[in-house]
Amino acid sequence: MTDGAVDVVLWIGLVLAVALIVSGLHDYVSADAAPLRSFGERFVREFARPLVRVNPSEPVVEARLRVRPHRAEVDVLLAPRGGRPYPNLVDHRQNVEYDVERVLQVLKDQRFVRGPLYAQGRWVVVPLQLQVNPTRGGHT
């Protein structure tokens, strides 16, 4: 086998190894992100459920999820939609705090604890962290 051929084989091997590592890492991250994302989505659904809808087919609040699997955190970002005032922390802080507690009680998933609410631009950020589960050691 010539040197050139060896180089080609080595390169192909390297590329395959990198692809395998990336894929494995992605699977690892995705597996950890799934419960965070699922909880975030349930949170948004319950938060929006009692609000008055102008149009039944349109969402009643704007929502984003910021998932950080390596830290077992999900931030739920909520903002008013369609010219409505809720949620915001300027004149609805008490209502939002009450509402976040209400949603957590309804969802009944005590593995999640929330951090203090804060505003980021027009978004209200609800930081949520998945507590360490002893039965799933190694995922700290």
Next chain:
Amino acid sequence: MKILLASTGGGGGNILRSIKALFRQDLAIAQKTDARYADRLRRALTTRFLDTNEFSVADVPAEERLLIGAQKTRRLGSRHNPDVAREALEESRADVTALFRDYSVVVLIGTGGKGTGAGTMFPLAQIAREQRKLVIPIFVRPSFEWHEVDKRRYDHALQVIDQFDGARIRLIEILNDRGYSPAAPASQSVVWERMNVPIARGLRGLLYVLSDLSQVDPSDLCALGAGPGRLRIGFGELDPAPGGDPSDAQIDEASRQCWNNRYYSFTKPVGTTLVCIQGDWSNVADGKIKRRLGTLAAVDAEDSVYNPLYARPAHAPRPWGVTALFAEHTGIHTPLDVDWPVDNRVTLPTVQPAARERVVAAAAAKGDAAEPGPLEVVVAVEPPPVLSSFRTFRELCLGVNRRDAAALAIAGDGAASEISLDCAEVRKLLGTVWFRSVFAQLSQDWRDRILDTLLEASPLPDHVVRVGRHDVRASEATCEELKRVTTETVLPDAVRADLQLLVSVGTLWGTDAIKRFEFAPLPPRESFSSRFSLAAFNPEQ
């Protein structure tokens, strides 16, 4: 029929004040044109302000107040606590039960978010239901987004609504959120007033109809109120030139106004609907209004389940227009069991005006010398001839409907009447709800004449209709089957008119009368097309 319009708590009281003010204006107008009618309306409607706080109802006449839970709350209110209000109502349950006893329809008005309204609306509706009343709760869901209440109290209001849904009691739910607009900021009082007016206008039209049981078939009302879901009231004003019909544009606008009321929570397709048309115009205009509303209902859902019931108060004062009570279609439900009163007016004796005059005649004048003294003789003075005052059968029916003594006299006789009957006119009358009570007043002669007139319309097209899984010809269907088809199926206007004629005849003259009609078979192609369209629209399939 007697109607109780009762508010509970401060918010409900404010709405009732608006309604009462509007109703008083209407009565003043009616008083000028028809004092008897105004008086009847006044007697049909009672308003009561229920509250836990004596000071909230200080401006209300004493006889219109009902203070609940005086011991529990010390007359100072429920301290914004729905539980306290509930206990207060328990304390006064006997008073409330006694209040409801005399009424057939109880309209309850309350707002959520604070104490008395949120705590008592549902128990009050239950008390009314237990007494087999037709209850129409109007409950306001407050806005927390616009700072009327905080979110916690808003959620209390949602719990009240869940209670209504759980108990399968239909309600009118008003969403205060919809009254605010970021584009046009307004104060709370302005928004509330803006929202109260359509409620008051809508209720007004409804009250005219409900106050006169002859205008509506009670069983229709039982079907309208059955099952869970929401109701929605709409009113569209029509102000045509004197003596004329409203223009098409006016009808379009009024129908749209009546249909669109964004303040209500109403998410499902429109089902059974009571449409009340008030105004002095022709049947043609009525037909356009009905068609326009029907179009709006059909647009809402592909397989429309819109089932309109029409009523027409005879004397409604201005503002005229169309009022509708829409019910969400939430399935087919067993009609409510309501304890309707016997309408005593139906059996009222037809007292003639100035019918009696006392005449004293001396016995000597009669040439009876044996009589010892003067004899009192009561002589009936005949009323003036009135036959010519009703030119058409419809005018006669309207007279009967408003208990006009002359009309009742003619209706009770009929054999000698010269009023001619027109088939088209009779068919239109049969389509109205109020004619059913008029029919009860007609003599057998009249009934025979009317049926003979209708039979002249024979032969009717022998429409093919789908009953369950079978195609049945109208000539072979039973009255019950025809009734089901007309209420549960969307039909072309012409087919519906023919079937409804048969249903009306079956209902009023008995099922044998249907068999007296002649039917003309439809040509094969038309027959197929007719059957096909009915099957396609049948919501049961």
